[in-house]
Amino acid sequence: MPVIEAHALTKTYGELNAVDGIDFEVAPGESFGLLGPNGAGKSTAMRMIGGTSLRTSGTLLVNGLDPETHGPEVRASLGVVPQTDNLDPELKARDNLLMYGRYFGLPYSYLRPKADELLEFAQLTDKAAEKVDNLSGGMKRRLTIARSLINDPSVLLLDEPTTGLDPQARHILWDRLFRLKETGVTLIVTTHFMDEAEQLCDRLVVMDHGRIVAEGSPASLIRQYSTREVLELRFGSERNAALVDRLRGFATRIEALPDRVLLYAEDGEESLAAVRRDGLEPVTSLVRRSSLEDVFLRLTGRSLVE
Amino acid sequence: MSELTLSVTPPDTDRVARAARQAARVRRWGWWYQAEWRLFSMKAYLSSVFGWAVLVPLLYVLAMGVGLGALVDGRSGGIDGVPYLTFVAPGLLVSTAVMSFSNEMMFPVMSGFKWQELYFARAATSGSAGQVAIAELVAVTIRSLGESAIFWVVLISLGATSGGLSALMIPIGALSGLALGAPIAAYSATLANEGFQFSMIQRFVLNPMFLFAGTFYPLATMPVYLQWIGWISPMWHGTQLARALSFGLPLSGAEIAFHLGFLIVAAATGCALTIRNFRRRLTK
Incomplete structure (x- = not known):
């Protein structure tokens, strides 16, 4: 069963077709990219997958469930890394992880060791007691990714994961995402950086004006269109x-x-x-x-x- | 063949079953998980919250109750048959609760959508958009109960009220806060950009309601064309109830029902609108 099945997926805001009848499927363990310029409809498509943007028409199944009617069930196995790091700046790094896990209804007996494990994974162990306000941009991004893994998701949605990071921070992040992929997590990545898409994605769709204009692996797309x-x-x-x-x-x-x-x-x-x-x-x-x-x-x- | 299926299926089924169990728990308790952490994150400014909760009543009670009170009591022997300090104390408790609640429903709510985007973070968990709204209202109501309790203790220690029934001023204060705070939260949730709206609310809604809500003198002493401000102000309705509880201001059963009914309807409507507006914004 595909992890995600979208058919004629559409989202309109007034006159604007943000997502204009797209079809795609993502297989378990696959790393799938949505490539396109700002405003192409990538982020809207991502939010529809999490059920946090209601679609105008079309069908969408995530792990076999409709995110609009089964939002809590779908999101329970979904990790979301939004474009902006919406961490709680007043709280310590570790508390941000505990808090987020709690929102998934997970018990603290599970969350405490899990938070430590994820801080280690994100190379933030020595920042565990630091207030988020005091972390650098790259650290915040890594903490956001760690946070998205607190519920042990099978699918990870990454919206522009490395925008605004310096080259070194990007490479650290890519490395962490690779490791996740190796453990069988399905990655769905939006980006407008072609090098990122080439690094991270097995397969991608190119989006423009809400439509999918091409689909394939990075290499096959280059062969076909260039x-x-x-x-x-x-x-x-x-x-x-x-x-x-x-x-x-x-x-x-x-x-x-x-x-x-x-x-x-x-x-x-x-x-x-x-x-x-x-x-x-x-x-x-x-x-x-x-x-x-x-x-x-x-x-x-x-x-x-x- | 069947062995192969067995070795693959259990972890998957496990995962699905675990997700379903978690989701069921969050459907029921998600609002509380979020409210709990909202309260916890207030500890960053807990000392200032606590400081204000003690200082504000002290200042008001000293300035109005003792200072102005000496004058009023000297001239007319108090209001409604009680010393001025006793008369003014319940009104100060209620209006402080309403002010504090309302403020917590302006910039912090806007920030949840706009600057820190914490609401979007919460909506991406198993919790629902409606629960994000409920959590916010619940957390601030609990905080308001705490602040009103501190206010009440200060009033008791100054002899401005007595024990017993007057403790019910604590929930009345929080309910009055919710009756104005919830509609403000609903409004804040619709704002795309921070402009002049919040200072307008402060100047043209909160301040008039505070000054013309019969806090410092009975509303009936105002000309009728100004009394309506009190009628639509949760502060007045809450204050009247608080006075009945604090020093036994005689209210008929109908009056009590009217004041309580006003607060409950305003709070419930505000909460419903807040939930609706949060949902719209978080699932756009």
Whole structure:
């Protein structure tokens, strides 16, 4: 049985279709991503899974139950990491975990050792008695993740888990999430960072304007919608657009962005050499592998992070 | 084959059964789990709560009861047949309870949705959106009972009231607080952005209700066109009941029913609206 089954899932706010009839399924133990820019409907979809946003139409089953009619039962086996760390700043780190566990109706005899175990997992043991107000951003994020695990959930919903964190803090977090995945927890992640999606997700859907525009593993999406490599050229903001027609012959596909031109090719170095042979000398050039960013650009005509 | 199924199924069934048991417990007691922790987190400012609960009655009773009282008693021999301090004390208990309750239902409620988003955190647990609202109201009612009890002890120690029935002023104070605090909570839950609304409530709702609710003199001494402020003020209804309990202000059965009925209806309506508005906001 899939952990999550959504069919024609829709949420409208007045005129706006925040989520516009999406279908997806998530298998147990899978790490599933919702990738898209801000406002694509990712967070709304996540909140519907927890039954904290009521859907306009469509069907949704989480562990075989409808979250709207069986909210307490569904949420009992769900861990939620929201976009903002809504911890209680007045309480100590450990008390935040105990409190949250209590809201799930769990007894303190279970919660006390569990809280210590999770503080250890989040590398916060020495901060157990510290007030949340005094923790750094990365520590708060880890504490929020620890909090989401207090009820031993089978499904973890992570909404933009590493937004606003520095690179080191992100890597620590990713490492912790990997370990969870290894224990069989199903991860559902929303992100607008392609590197995060590539790191964390077995499979993902790309969302735009409330719709799913593509689905697959990160590698298969890149194979399907992009070339192996990308050549990024800068000729100066005035000339970029003007040169597009002349560059067309050197690539499978071309995208002209305000600050640079992207040439999609199997071999970027070779394309660069060909461009130079043609007498064009870019101000800067860069050859890189295709990423989900390129997939998104192809699918929607827009960048993920604007 | 059957062995394989057996080795896989139990942990899963276990998990499902455990989740169902937890959820059943939370459906019944979730409001209390949350209220308990709301009260616990108040301990961060417990000393100031306690300080205020002692200081405010002392200040009011000294200024109004003793200072103003000397003047009133000297001129007219008290009000309603009792010394001014005795007359004013129940009103001070009730209006302080209403003020304190109302304040706890303004910025803290807005913060639960807007700044700290603690309500959203609670709604993501097994608890329901309605329970988040109930927990908030219950926790602040319990706190209000505590504050009113301290106020009552201060009044007794100053000789402003006697024991016995006057202890019932404690629940009357908390009920009066809920009668205004709950409607304010319902309103606060609808605010998207903090603006001038709370200071407007303070200036144009709380202050007039305090000044024109017959706290310092019988409402009947006011011209009729101002008396309506007292009629719609939970402070007046609570104060009248508290006076009957504290020094035996003669109230008919109908009057008692009217005052109590007003407070209960206002509190119940406010609670129902708070639950509805919390639900709307937390399941948007």
